[in-house]
Amino acid sequence: DARVTQTPRHKVTEMGQEVTMRCQPILGHNTVFWYRQTMMQGLELLAYFRNRAPLDDSGMPKDRFSAEMPDATLATLKIQPSEPRDSAVYFCASGSTGGAENTEAFFGQGTRLTVV
Amino acid sequence: AQSVTQLDSQVPVFEEAPVELRCNYSSSVSVYLFWYVQYPNQGLQLLLKYLSGSTLVKGINGFEAEFNKSQTSFHLRKPSVHISDTAEYFCAVSEPLRGTSYGKLTFGQGTILTVHP
Numbered sequence: 009d010a011r012v013t014q015t016p017r018h019k020v021t022e023m024g025q026e027v028t029m030r031c032q033p034i035l036g037h038n039t040v041f042w043y044r045q046t047m048m049q050g051l052e053l054l055a056y057f058r059n060r061a062p063l064d065d066s067g068m069p070k071d072r073f074s075a076e077m078p079d080a081t082l083a084t085l086k087i088q089p090s091e092p093r094d095s096a097v098y099f100c101a102s103g104s105t106g107g108a109e110n111t112e113a114f115f116g117q118g119t120r121l122t123v124v
Numbered sequence: 125a126q127s128v129t130q131l132d133s134q135v136p137v138f139e140e141a142p143v144e145l146r147c148n149y150s151s152s153v154s155v156y157l158f159w160y161v162q163y164p165n166q167g168l169q170l171l172l173k174y175l176s177g178s179t180l181v182k183g184i185n186g187f188e189a190e191f192n193k194s195q196t197s198f199h200l201r202k203p204s205v206h207i208s209d210t211a212e213y214f215c216a217v218s219e220p221l222r223g224t225s226y227g228k229l230t231f232g233q234g235t236i237l238t239v240h241p
Contacts, residue, residue: 012167031132041227053232064228099167103227113227115167117162 011035012116014100020058020122026088028102031120040083041101042068042075043085051099057083058105090123097121126151126217130232138240139207145200145235147215155217156226159189159197162212163232171213173226174198185209210239 013032021027032042041056055065060077068075072094074086089095098122101113131146149155156175160168172183179191189200196217213236216229 039227041229051229052188052234053228056228101168101227112170112173113229115222117165117167 010114011057012102012114014098014116016119017117018122020124021090023091025123025124026086026121027090027094027121029085029100029121030087031083031100031102031116032085033100034114035081037102037104037114038080039103039105039113040077041103042083042085043099043101043115045097046095046100046120052064052069054085054098077111087121090121092123095121095123109124126150126155126216126219126230127209128215128230130213130215130233130235132235134236135206135239136238142202143201143205143209143237144220145215145237146187147198147232148216149196149198149215151196151217153219156220157189157191158185158216158218158226158229159198159200160214160216160231162187162214164211168184168214171200175220189202190220205237205239207239207241209237212236 015030015122039058042054045051054068077083078108097118099118101115127150129148137143138221158173159171159215162168172181174181174191177180182188187202214234
């Protein structure tokens with residue numbers, strides 16, 4: 009069945025290292041969202057894309073985070089250099105614009121990042 | 125700007141009892157409203173949504189919610205809960221912007237529902 013796939017599911021890394029998280033949206037979906045979940049801040053929108061173009065990345069720390077969509081089947085979220093405060097679960101979600109039936113964002117299972 | 129307040133961080137309840145999880149929102153424009161459920165170590169799954177029309181919305185797993193515009197609330201209810209309903213529940217809002225999907229969400233802080241036998 010159609011689902012959003014995120015890899016890796018878990019990542020432990022040392023402070024200062026580069027981290028890349030990947031997301032495969034549901035085939036045919038043209039919008040992709042990145043969310044971060046922490047105990048303190050809850051679920052926050054980091055960035056989102058429509059038709060592979062970034063529409064809003066105001067929720068993302070610009071100095072160390074970057075998000076891209078190299079093609080329609082892959083979205084990446086990169087942190088360089090990583091810091092302990094980046095430890096969180098990162099969710100990708102995809103959806104489709106237009107049409108009354110396209111009224112839901114589908115979430116992946118998340119990447120749990122631990123920076124030590 | 126929008127905000128969502130889930131009034132209870134934790135709700136313990138016994139199996140087969142009714143439950144209500146409360147959600148209030150603040151927005152200067154009309155919004156769409158959603159409830160998501162998150163099971164441990166899982167992503168978020170949509171329970172139900174209000175876009176327009178009838179203010180009583182029925183979702184999956186026997187849940188329903190009522191949109192109250194005057195009170196800016198969207199409380200989630202279930203008449204009889206099961207052990208398997210134990211999870212964290214998130215209320216969320218989005219703006220009905222033209223040309224965008226319904227994934228640009230502002231979430232509440234979540235309510236942990238624990239169903240005891």
